[in-house]
Amino acid sequence: MVLKSTLHKNSAYDFTxxxxxxxxxxxxxxxxxxRRKILVPSxxxxxxxxxxxxxxxxxxxxxxxLKSKVGKGNFSCWDFIASYALDSVCETVFGMxxxxxxxxxxPLFNAFNEFLKSFVPRIFKPWVYSDAIYKLTATYSRQEQxxxxxxxxxxxxxxxxxxxxxxxxxxxxxxxxxxxxxNQLKSSVEFLINASFTHEELREEALxxxxxxxxxxxxxxSTTILLLSQHTDIQERVYRxxxxxIGDLNNPLQLKDLLxxxxxxxxxxxxxxxxxxxxxxxxxxxxxxxxxxxxxxPKDTIAxxxxxxxxxxxQHWGEDVNDFNPDRFMSGQIPKAFMPFSHGLxxxxxxxxAMLSLTTTLVTLLRNYRFTPATNLTYDKNNPLRISFxxxxxxxxxxxxxxxxxxxx
Numbered sequence: 001m002v003l004k005s006t007l008h009k010n011s012a013y014d015f016t017x018x019x020x021x022x023x024x025x026x027x028x029x030x031x032x033x034x035r036r037k038i039l040v041p042s043x044x045x046x047x048x049x050x051x052x053x054x055x056x057x058x059x060x061x062x063x064x065x066l067k068s069k070v071g072k073g074n075f076s077c078w079d080f081i082a083s084y085a086l087d088s089v090c091e092t093v094f095g096m097x098x099x100x101x102x103x104x105x106x107p108l109f110n111a112f113n114e115f116l117k118s119f120v121p122r123i124f125k126p127w128v129y130s131d132a133i134y135k136l137t138a139t140y141s142r143q144e145q146x147x148x149x150x151x152x153x154x155x156x157x158x159x160x161x162x163x164x165x166x167x168x169x170x171x172x173x174x175x176x177x178x179x180x181x182x183n184q185l186k187s188s189v190e191f192l193i194n195a196s197f198t199h200e201e202l203r204e205e206a207l208x209x210x211x212x213x214x215x216x217x218x219x220x221x222s223t224t225i226l227l228l229s230q231h232t233d234i235q236e237r238v239y240r241x242x243x244x245x246i247g248d249l250n251n252p253l254q255l256k257d258l259l260x261x262x263x264x265x266x267x268x269x270x271x272x273x274x275x276x277x278x279x280x281x282x283x284x285x286x287x288x289x290x291x292x293x294x295x296x297x298p299k300d301t302i303a304x305x306x307x308x309x310x311x312x313x314x315q316h317w318g319e320d321v322n323d324f325n326p327d328r329f330m331s332g333q334i335p336k337a338f339m340p341f342s343h344g345l346x347x348x349x350x351x352x353x354a355m356l357s358l359t360t361t362l363v364t365l366l367r368n369y370r371f372t373p374a375t376n377l378t379y380d381k382n383n384p385l386r387i388s389f390x391x392x393x394x395x396x397x398x399x400x401x402x403x404x405x406x407x408x409x
Contacts, residue, residue, distance in 0.1 A: 002303045003281070003344035005289045007032070010282035010302055015122050018131055018140075019115075019147055021200065023208030032346070035205060038195045039349060042188040048353050049255050051092050055357050056253050058088045059364035061101045066369065069403050074374040076398040077225055081361075082218040083109060088357060089213035093206060094157045095164070095187035111149040116215055117390040118143050154206050158199065161189055211391075213350060217357050219277040219392045220268070222399040223385075224362060227271055227324055229371035229401040230379050234326060238264050239366050239406075249367050258359050266329035268358050272340035273317075274324060275385065277392040279308040281342055310337050322381040367406065374400040 013026040020026060024035040041047075062084040069075045083101045086109065090098045100106055118139055128134040188209060192202050228235040245260045246253065285301040297303060314321045316337035317328065341348035348354070365371075377400055379385050386396040 001291050002283060002285075002289060002297070002305060003342065003346070006283045006285050006287075006303070007344075007346045008284040008286055010284050012123060012282055015129075016119060018134070019119075019143055020207055020211070021204035023204045025208050025212055035192075035201075036346075036349065038191055038197075039188060039205070042191045043349055043353055045352065048356060051088075051353065052253060052255060052258070052356060052360055054091045055088055055360040056364065058084055058091070058101070059361050061087070061099075062361070063364060063368050065101055066365075066403060070369070070405055071403075074377075074400050074402060076400050077403075078218070078222055078395075078399045079104065079109075081222045081225070081399075082113070082214065084361065085214045085218040085221070085357070086112065086210070089210055089217070090157070091187075092353070093188045093209050093213070094161055095190070096157060096160065098157075107149050108153050111146040112211075112214070115143065115146040115150060116211065116392075118146070120390050150207065151203065154203050154210070155199075158189065158202050158206065161187070162193060165190065165193060209350075212348075213353070215392050216277040217354055219275075219394060220272060220354065220358050221361050223275045223395065224268055224271040224358065225365070225371055226385070226395060226399050226401060227274075228267070228366075229373050231324055232370075232372065234267065234324070235366070235371065238267055238362070239370075242363050242366060246363065246367075253360055253363060255356075258356065258363070261359060261363070262330065263326065264359060264362060265355070266326040268355065268362065269329045269334065269338065270324060270326040273311045273338060274322075275387065275393055276307045276311055276340040278340070278342070279306075279389065279393055281305040281307065307339055307342075310339065313337065322384065370404045370406050372402045372404060374402055 007029050009026060009028075016023075016026045022028070022031045024032045024039070027035070062080060065080055065083075066077075080101075083104065086100045087098060090096060090100070100109055103109075121139070122128055122134065128137060134140050189202065189206055192205055197205070228238070241261055241263045246257050281304070283303045283305070285297050285299055285303055287299050289297040289301075289303075291297065310316065312321055316335060341351040341354070374397075377397060387393045388396050
């Protein structure tokens with residue numbers, strides 16, 4: 001009711017404006033509405049389905065990069081997964097392969113991680129809520145350094161994309177060059193360029209798409225792998241389904257097959273239920289909202305939608321709410337209490353994109369590898385994952401696992 005009734009983000013999100021500008025995820029409603037309307041078509045099924053080839057190609061690089069860790073004991077899979085996610089998002093947002101997976105020491109990757117971690121602490125420090133005071137801090141100075149690296153990278157991609165479009169249009173003189181109608185559009189940024197966005201607007205949206213797409217996808221994939229390493233019986237059940245539906249390792253991934261992986265999807269959903277990358281949403285009530293219970297949220301109330309709490313409420317999920325039990329999603333009906341991608345008009349625009357990325361990556365990795373628990377790190381309902389919050393929920397022990405070749409089982 002709240003998420004459908006008010007689209008206004010709380011002022012807490014204003015802390016991001018200093019560094020991210022008016023990217024649509026955090027922007028005021030008027031800015032968000034215009035930009036979302038333009039971006040929505042780029043996430044239509046006919047375009048998102050084409051991204052499977054991008055995900056699969058990047059996953060093959062990920063498989064190669066992980067070879068160095070096979071049989072070598074404990075290691076953190078985070079950097080591997082995060083660099084895969086960054087490569088995939090860059091290629092789908094800009095239509096360019098930046099090959100970040102092959103450049104683990106690239107300054108952008110480190111800047112990206114540090115940049116993300118620097119936002120949340122300010123929320124819990126009221127004495128730096130003022131931008132004037134915050135700009136005097138060492139944290140702000142460091143953010144500016146990281147932002148410069150990220151902006152330089154994004155600016156370069158925008159200039160290259162505009163040059164590609166000019167070249168393409170020049171080669172197609174006399175034809176209908178509207179990429180939406182020619183079905184040539186393959187990246188979100190092209191929609192924004194076609195809508196005559198200014199360079200600053202392009203950079204704001206590209207930055208938010210990169211940040212949101214990379215961090216949430218990496219968290220979802222890494223957490224799923226970590227949980228499967230702890231629940232090898234569930235991992236093998238997923239693998240058997242993949243073998244039954246897709247078959248030989250050399251068979252390419254197709255959308256029709258990915259959609260048949262019901263148990264695999266249930267595993268992903270259960271991971272997102274237990275550990276939603278975005279644990280809460282804050283909205284401002286600009287008018288009275290009468291809830292179905294009869295309770296009224298008065299105008300000017302700040303409403304916090306606790307996704308973590310909803311996902312762990314026994315009233316919705318039963319007494320085994322803390323168990324990792326994918327079968328709860330096998331009935332075919334997803335409960336309304338499941339909202340890892342938010343709800344209502346201002347929900348996550350890339351929900352289908354994210355699920356395809358997670359599914360494709362999980363399938364590719366499990367066809368090649370088997371994941372086992374890290375030494376001395378066992379998790380269950382009495383000893384759950386320890387997590388922290390820096391824009392998204394992250395594993396405190398940095399997703400430590402072990403890995404074996406699938407063909408050596």
